[in-house]
Amino acid sequence: MQPQKRIEELHRLLQEHAHKYYVLDAPTISDSEYDALFQELLALEKAHPELITPDSPSQRVGGVALDKFSQVEHRYPMLSLENAFNDDDLREFEARLRRFLSQGLTLSYVAEPKLDGLAVELVYENGLLVQGSTRGDGKVGEDITAQLKTVRSIPLRLLGSPPPLLEVRGEVFMALAGLERLNSSQIRMGREPFANPRNAAAGSLRQLNPKITASRPLDFYAYGVSLPADTGRNGQYDMLQSLKTYGLPVNEHVRKCETIEAVIEAYHQMLEIRHQLPYEIDGMVVKVDDFGLQERLGNKARAPRWATACKFPAIQATTLLRSVEFQVGRTGAVTPVAILEPVVVGGVTVSRATLHNQDEMERKDLHIGDKVFVQRAGDVIPEIVKAVVEERAEDAQPIRMPENCPVCQHPLEKPAGEAVTRCHNPHCDAQRLRSLIHFTSKAGLDIEGLGKKYVEQLFELKIIEDVPDIFGLHSRRHKLASLDGWGLKSADKVIAAINSRRNPPLSKFLAALGIRFIGEVSATSLENHFQELDKLAAASHDELLEVDGIGEQAASSIVEYFSDEKVQAMLVRLKDAGVSPVAIQPVAGEGGTAPLADMVILFTGSLQTISRSEAKKLVKDNGGTIATGVTKKTTHVVVGEKAGSKLKKAQEMNKTILTEEEFLQMIRQ
Structure with missing residues (x-):
């Protein structure tokens, strides 16, 4: 047989057997027989590299490691879901639908397990997988095509006769047994184990080297498409059945429900079996089945009206409260964090939980050494529910906030009427570090390549100690290149990213400084009013109160911030480094005046x-x-x-x- 014909035959056989093994869980050949076919394909492709195609099974682990992920704009937004938490919430969900639609309409639903993984989009053109991306912010995600191609249950080429363009939405997840194997491997290699299946799945997909992703036990379920009309079906349930015919895996516990009471019954049944499943679910997604009604109901800003996620109640466990650490945040807020005897809560090992503040600790009457109930709020954030007071030791000591900052030893204060205890030393190392992290983050100037771990590294090495040091990194190019995890290419990219931020919008710069009580909206108001940083820095308390949205607290905070001699010195250094924030000029209309001027x-x-x-x-x-x-x-x-x-x-x-x-x-x- 000619090489091309045999390669095409091997493609068909390997795809067919992979579908039976990974999707249908019904293999018809042994692993050794599959491996023999795969090795034959590799040998033929090595001898005839011109015959390698993108949908070849050999390409699942192909490709070189990336420097970074590129951005992908979704053709249709990947919206999030509003939450429900109990039977009444589900009934209210239907009541809202009926208020929006005609009362006499018959509503049926589809109930689907809500997997705890990472939402992705797969784009198929003429049946071939051409792009895969994360959800991101719903409009723009990261291109992880090479990584998604390594997930065995995701077909590289669809079966049957799919539409010319099909954008499939679904969840990549890691089964509990897979997480256990992966964590055992992590520990053997001296690495930190993953906290839960979701972190493991997300971390595996965001590996720049797809070969690492390929080594991770990831799986996938499809739950929808970007445009339902693409499938030629009239409803969610039928659409999912059509996705199956294309070779895409669909969760076996999806149910069609003719009434909201049937939805509620499905929710309780899913709640009962959740711990019997080989993967984690944290609730059930409910969707109106009929696509015509979905279109009539439409979407809100961030979520569709026709769907909701009914979350499961938090899972609790008991453990020992060993000690408490006190963390200092960017604004000086001191947060107590409980150090717990590690305990498994809903399949996740929990060893830390936030205690929020002194008032919260006193309300819960917590003591070191207490036996405590722990839950994952919303199945995500660990928190202490209460102490088992009747089992408390006689010499147990209540938890108290420290009198001095645990980092800089400056006296702590708890202003009257506030719940938060603060360190008011703006030059505290902890605050300085977190301020630097904030300055470079997406909420600040969004300096690409200077993420949290790199800022921590540079701060620890005293390469950057304050904001102006960031803009002087170009003079330390070779020092950066010599650091662990860097190199000249990385150093040059970071320096280029920093240089692109030397003339940021004034509002963005103000938000990046992290002045207390100044967020995105108030920073924009300040920019519109003052137009120049120097004018703002010199403004009096009364002048600041003239700005819409700036109250007493914000005005006092701004005056205090810009009056600080070290802040003034920092601004001088920034100016010397060529940093000059600019006010965004409004768009002028046809008559030369901005459409919303003076509004x-x-x-x-x-x-x-x-x-x-x-x-x-x-x-x-x-x-x-x-x-x-x-x-x-x-x-x-x-x-x-x-x-x-x-x-x-x-x-x-x-x-x-x-x-x-x-x-x-x-x-x-």
């Missing part, structure tokens, strides 16, 4: 076609100012779904009320 706009309620952050950006880009409350200066109030007291107040004050569409129309004019 102070408040958003209230849930927006439907754009996110709240996008709406605020539109206001800023078009010359307007964002309001955080209804005040004398507020000129317009944009009203979304479930607008509350702010709408009522706006009506009482005769403010201009706009719908979302009316607001967008003002910009389009």
